Amino acid sequence: MGSAAITLGFVLVCLHCRLSSGTLLKPVTNVKWKSFNFLTSLEWEKTSEDVTYSVRVSGIKSNWKKKPECTRTTTTSCDLTSAMQNVSDTYTAEVLSYPAGDAEENEDPPIAKSPPIQLLRDTLIGQANFTVTRKNTTEIELKIYDPFTHIRFLNHTRKTLRDIYGSELEYKVFYWKDRTSGKKTRITKEQVILMDGDPGVSYCFSIQPHITSPYKYGQESGFKCSSSEGRSPIDDIGTGAYALMVLGVLLLIAVVVGITVCMCRRKTAHTLAEANPLTA
Known part of the structure; x- marks a missing residue:
């Protein structure tokens, strides 16, 4: 044991x-x-x-x-x-x-x-934020804000992509006229861009960070559109809505005309009856 x-x-x-x-x-x-x-x-x-x-x-x-x-x-x-x-x-x-x-x-x-x-080389790059401002009837300002990273300076403030990649950072700008599908692109290293546009036309933009070395793209942002300075109310409403508005006005005119004709006929019949009581 x-x-x-x-x-x-x-x-x-x-x-x-x-x-x-x-x-x-x-x-x-x-x-x-x-x-x-x-x-x-x-x-x-x-x-x-x-x-x-x-x-x-x-x-x-x-x-x-x-x-x-x-x-x-x-x-x-x-x-x-x-x-x-x-x-x-x-x-x-x-x-x-x-x-x-x-x-x-x-x-x-x-x-x-x-x-x-x-x-x-291996970290993934996220979206960049930006604003769109209509400066006048033909000029649109696009202002891009470099994304912050989780790398820090000695004072513990966060570095941006530009602080890390320097001149290797650029942005691919996609732009198109509102309510159209034809996109154009523009490459820029600047954070403030002035774009020419047609008077009274709204333009939409999205941006994507691009690192030239090592070669890689970040995530594309959502889109933002400029105001349509000089645009007519009809353009803002849209062709379909405008057609419905016109149709509604015509229908209202038809109803008013119909009611007026009907009332005139009744009044005429009543007047004839009073003038010729023996025919009643």
Whole structure:
């Protein structure tokens, strides 16, 4: 009985050692990056239960770093933006797996490595905001606002796309006459553009950021239209609505004429009856 208890205790100790050393844990899978406007996070899929994770990241030009928020965490994602502020560097991250109840970090945990990421090339670029102002009957002003990123200056203010890409940033401007489908394009590096237009015609615009090196496009914005200064009320209403208005006026005239004719006939008949009572 005593030898059996000793054997069982020895097995439990060995099992604990194996669990603590990470031999029963499997490395996580499907490690991937998500980066939008330089907001960059690492995601993965777990392969074991009751596991905590620690994440570390390094660049070609930087040493390994750990984020306190991503040390012995149970979540399967980690925001690494603050540790990846050098946008020209190429980064690789690792996810280390530990037993949830083990307070000590083992020297040889299961490790899963991410693919490399280079933010200038790999981050996705979002939409840019803009305004459209009719300056006069023939001139329209388009003002573009550079999107902010999650890369920061030393004073912690956020950099814009222009701060990062400089002269490599330009905008593709799509424009067309309102109520038409014929789009035209114009490429510009400027944030304020003056466009010529026909008097009394409304023009619509949408814009798309374009990075010339590394070559990639951002998301296209929704469209905005200018006012139609000098436009007639008929143009603003539309041809179909104008036709319905004309038809309504004609119908009203017809009704008034009909009522008038009917009343005139009744009055005439009544007058004849009074003048010739014997014919009644």
